Amino acid sequence: MLLEDYKGIWVYIEQNEGEIAGVSLELLGAGRRLADKRGVELGGILLGHQVKSLAPTIFEYGADKVYVIDEPILKDYRSETYRVGFVTLVNKYKPEIVLYGATSNGKDLASAAATDLETGLTADTTLLDVDEETGLLEASRPAFGGNIMATILCKKHRPQMATVRSKVMKAIEPIKGRRGELIEEQIQMSENQVRTKVLKIVKDVGNKVKLDEAHIIVAGGKGLKDEKGFSLCHQLAEVLGASVGASRDAVEAGWIDHAHQVGQTGTTVTPKIYFAIGISGAVQHIVGMQNSEYIIAINSDPNAPIFGVATYGIVGDAFEIVPKLIEQFSKIKQGGELMYG
Numbered sequence: 001m002l003l004e005d006y007k008g009i010w011v012y013i014e015q016n017e018g019e020i021a022g023v024s025l026e027l028l029g030a031g032r033r034l035a036d037k038r039g040v041e042l043g044g045i046l047l048g049h050q051v052k053s054l055a056p057t058i059f060e061y062g063a064d065k066v067y068v069i070d071e072p073i074l075k076d077y078r079s080e081t082y083r084v085g086f087v088t089l090v091n092k093y094k095p096e097i098v099l100y101g102a103t104s105n106g107k108d109l110a111s112a113a114a115t116d117l118e119t120g121l122t123a124d125t126t127l128l129d130v131d132e133e134t135g136l137l138e139a140s141r142p143a144f145g146g147n148i149m150a151t152i153l154c155k156k157h158r159p160q161m162a163t164v165r166s167k168v169m170k171a172i173e174p175i176k177g178r179r180g181e182l183i184e185e186q187i188q189m190s191e192n193q194v195r196t197k198v199l200k201i202v203k204d205v206g207n208k209v210k211l212d213e214a215h216i217i218v219a220g221g222k223g224l225k226d227e228k229g230f231s232l233c234h235q236l237a238e239v240l241g242a243s244v245g246a247s248r249d250a251v252e253a254g255w256i257d258h259a260h261q262v263g264q265t266g267t268t269v270t271p272k273i274y275f276a277i278g279i280s281g282a283v284q285h286i287v288g289m290q291n292s293e294y295i296i297a298i299n300s301d302p303n304a305p306i307f308g309v310a311t312y313g314i315v316g317d318a319f320e321i322v323p324k325l326i327e328q329f330s331k332i333k334q335g336g337e338l339m340y341g
Contacts, residue, residue, distance in 0.1 A: 003135075006096040006158040009035045010043045010067075012086070012109065013058055014101055015051055023101030023166040025061050030169040031099055032062035034130045034137075043067055043095065047085050049075035055182050060174035065181045067093065073191055076198040077105050083112040085187040090117060092185070095159050097130070097137050102163040110163050120154035122162040124264065126287040127151075128169070137162065142264045142284045149283060167212055167268040167291065209259040211243055211267045216275075219245030219262055219289070222253065223278025223299060223318060230255040232322045233277060239329045245269065245289075247279045263288035278318050281306030298322065 011031045014021040028044065035042040044063040046054060048070065055066045069085045086109060090098070098113075100106040102124050114121040122139035127149070129138040136153050137160040143150035154160040211217060218240065220233040230250060237244045245262040246255065262269055264284040274292035279285060281297075281304055289295070290309050297310035298318050307313040314321055 001158065003096075003156075003158055006094045008041045008043055008093075008095045009038070009097045010045055010090075010095040010099070010159070011063070012098065012100045012106060013044045013046045013054070013066075014103060014106055015046070015048055015054060018048075018051065018054070020054055020057060021101055021103060022171075023103060023106070023164070025171040026166065026169040027099045027101060027164055028058065028061040028063060029172040030128050030164070031097075032172060034097065034128065035064075037132055038130055038135060040096070041065060043093075045086065045089060045098075046070075047074050047082055049073075052182075052184075056179075057174070059180040060176060060178045062172055063180055065183055067183045067185065069185050069187050071187055073187060073189060073194070076201070078194065078196050078198065079108055079112050080194050080196060081187065081189060082109050083116060084189050086113050087116045088187065089185060090159060096135050098159045098161045099128070100161070100163045102165045107163050110161060114161055117157075117159070119157040119159060119161060120152075122152045122154075125162040125164045126168045126264070128162065128164065136160070142287055165268045167270045168287065170291070209243070209257075211245055211260065211262065211269050214243035214269065214271050216240050216242035216273045217245045217262070217269055217271045217289075217292075218242050218275040218277065219247065219279060220250055220255075220277045221247035221279030221285075222249035223280070224250070224255075225278075227253075227255045229278075229319065232318065232326075233275075236275065236277075236322055236326050236329070239326055239333060242273075242275075243271075245274075247282075247285050276306050276310070277322060279306055280304045281308065 009031050011027045013024045031042045041064040043065045044058040046068040052070045100110040125139045127140035139162040140151045218233045218237040220230045224230045246260045251261045268288045270291045272293045274295045276297045294311045296312045297306045298314045302315045
């Protein structure tokens with residue numbers, strides 16, 4: 001393998017029923033930044049059936065080229081077919097870096113492709129950078145239970161690959177009418193060679209906690225002491241029409257279900273307002289909420305790391321402060337002046 005043969009940055013464009021996943025648009029923004037820093041092209045990789053019409057959107061979000069395999073065998077995601085199509089493209093065009101969204105399908109494809117390509121893969125990355133001269137991808141993620149940030153390099157193999165969680169990167173503003181080069185390829189595989197068949201797709205229509213879509217989140221941590229103390233988060237959230245989040249400590253204590261956990265081992269969120277109540281601010285939590293528009297931290301410890309990312313910080317006893325917030329917001333709400341969303 002000659003490392004110098006590999007050029008350019010690729011983003012796997014995940015799509016479902018003709019709709020591009022939000023994380024893929026976010027990664028195009030990250031990929032654009034890395035490509036500009038390296039002085040190379042940004043490519044989007046699109047697999048599916050009747051998906052070629054998505055190419056203009058991919059160009060508008062920053063791609064210079066879109067590599068597409070549009071065939072019936074790729075109508076539904078299957079590890080086997082997508083792996084063969086993806087690896088074929090990589091072996092032919094040799095990108096130096098490939099980024100995937102850390103979704104179920106993205107992680108499945110990334111790990112399968114890494115095995116076939118005999119290269120490295122950094123999972124659940126939260127920070128991305130690239131060395132201008134060497135082209136080494138600097139993929140960083142929390143390690144050792146979120147106590148440190150580890151930067152992982154793949155020095156001897158290509159492409160360098162990483163999966164990135166939703167909401168930790170920001171999509172660029174699309175440039176309407178922006179164009180690029182569309183490259184169409186074919187998959188050398190027939191349906192009778194595939195060991196799996198999609199018989200039926202059952203959609204989950206149950207009620208799910210959708211923290212990643214919330215405009216306001218009230219999150220609590222171990223500083224609230226017990227389940228009764230944590231109920232202050234529910235009370236404040238009810239007044240604000242907000243969702244309730246939690247640190248890992250609060251979830252492990254059994255005060256609330258894991259579906260409400262924010263952080264590296266929970267959900268990554270980007271609300272307009274994030275209340276962090278009694279949350280000290282471990283790395284694994286901060287990476288999951290640091291891109292919130294406004295962060296309001298309430299903690300009795302003036303040296304708590306959470307204040308390092310907070311827009312507004314209140315040092316004091318949450319059991320005194322939060323009831324006063326609830327009281328004041330209730331009065332405003334009754335007056336019809338509380339606006340959010």
